[in-house]
Amino acid sequence: MAAVIVGIDVAKEHLDVHIRPGGEAFRVTRDAPGLDELVNQLVPLEPVVVAMEATGGFEAIVAASLGTAGLPVIIVNPAQVRSFARALGKRAKTDPIDAAVIAHFAETTNPEIRPLPDDATRLLSDLLARRRQIIQMIVAERQRARMLTAPRLQKSVARLLKALQRELETIDKDIDDSVRNTPAWRHKEDLLRTVPGVGPTIARTLLAEMPELGTLDRREVASLAGLCPFTRQSGQWRGKSFIGGGRSNVRSMLYMGALSASRFNPVLHAFYEHMLALGKPKTVALIAVARKLLTILNAIIREEQPWLTT
Numbered sequence: 001m002a003a004v005i006v007g008i009d010v011a012k013e014h015l016d017v018h019i020r021p022g023g024e025a026f027r028v029t030r031d032a033p034g035l036d037e038l039v040n041q042l043v044p045l046e047p048v049v050v051a052m053e054a055t056g057g058f059e060a061i062v063a064a065s066l067g068t069a070g071l072p073v074i075i076v077n078p079a080q081v082r083s084f085a086r087a088l089g090k091r092a093k094t095d096p097i098d099a100a101v102i103a104h105f106a107e108t109t110n111p112e113i114r115p116l117p118d119d120a121t122r123l124l125s126d127l128l129a130r131r132r133q134i135i136q137m138i139v140a141e142r143q144r145a146r147m148l149t150a151p152r153l154q155k156s157v158a159r160l161l162k163a164l165q166r167e168l169e170t171i172d173k174d175i176d177d178s179v180r181n182t183p184a185w186r187h188k189e190d191l192l193r194t195v196p197g198v199g200p201t202i203a204r205t206l207l208a209e210m211p212e213l214g215t216l217d218r219r220e221v222a223s224l225a226g227l228c229p230f231t232r233q234s235g236q237w238r239g240k241s242f243i244g245g246g247r248s249n250v251r252s253m254l255y256m257g258a259l260s261a262s263r264f265n266p267v268l269h270a271f272y273e274h275m276l277a278l279g280k281p282k283t284v285a286l287i288a289v290a291r292k293l294l295t296i297l298n299a300i301i302r303e304e305q306p307w308l309t310t
Helices: 032-045 058-068 078-087 095-109 119-147 151-180 183-192 200-209 218-224 248-264 266-277 282-303
Strands: 005-010 014-020 024-029 049-053 073-076
Touching (some): 005 095, 014 032, 014 095, 024 032, 024 095, 049 095, 073 078, 073 095, 078 095, 119 200, 119 248, 151 183, 151 200, 183 200, 183 282, 200 248, 218 282, 248 282, 266 282
Parallel strands (some): 049 073
Antiparallel strands (some): 005 014, 014 024
């Protein structure tokens, strides 16, 4: 019997479902009754994978409901699915067509099923995302303040900055409470922060957005963070290598950590200087430091040994 693959296109009001290899398709509403109906229809089929795209958060409740029912759920990259559709020559784009393409993509690529984050992990991730948003607003208001000359407008910016700073302090306290009140997270954060260059924001981003840390090898963890360079070449032509994909928030935090570690971490400082001595541009050297930093952090969590004893 052929393996059952399910593709789901998630919209705000409804879910379009396509099942391979039979080709059955149906639609349910994206609410409690619709999710119950979806679970009742999929569980008897015993699918090997249920795939859906990341859709800005609309997929979260769907994935949680299916995961709770014991179904193997995976969130796939929308850009990869669209590239796959173009490769198939599918120019039309409707919700039912998208569901069919997602199912076909999952069947062809056989993506690895990873455990979905639990409620506490999702909350921590949301708090960190909100923190990034507030910092972006603070930066934007400070930039506006430089261009304003009218005292009334300057006072308006000052009031808003003060309110944003208070909100940032509240979010930071909520994040701190979430981590420090969870023994497993507290232990991992303490281990990660033994590495010079790793502060609470980097450690907590890894806890929330890379729970696989410590369970993967160095190549897998670098790929998951989008820190594996990929080469572009054809015949005699040799292009530059680039990084990309993976979890962008983790990659950004690790790059900021590399900036600090390349100065204050003796091992990574020596590695950074070695890369520069080889003629590597500073940006390339920093990306290499970020990748090595992630490898170190992965080993620390796997071995449960702090930096000083590794």
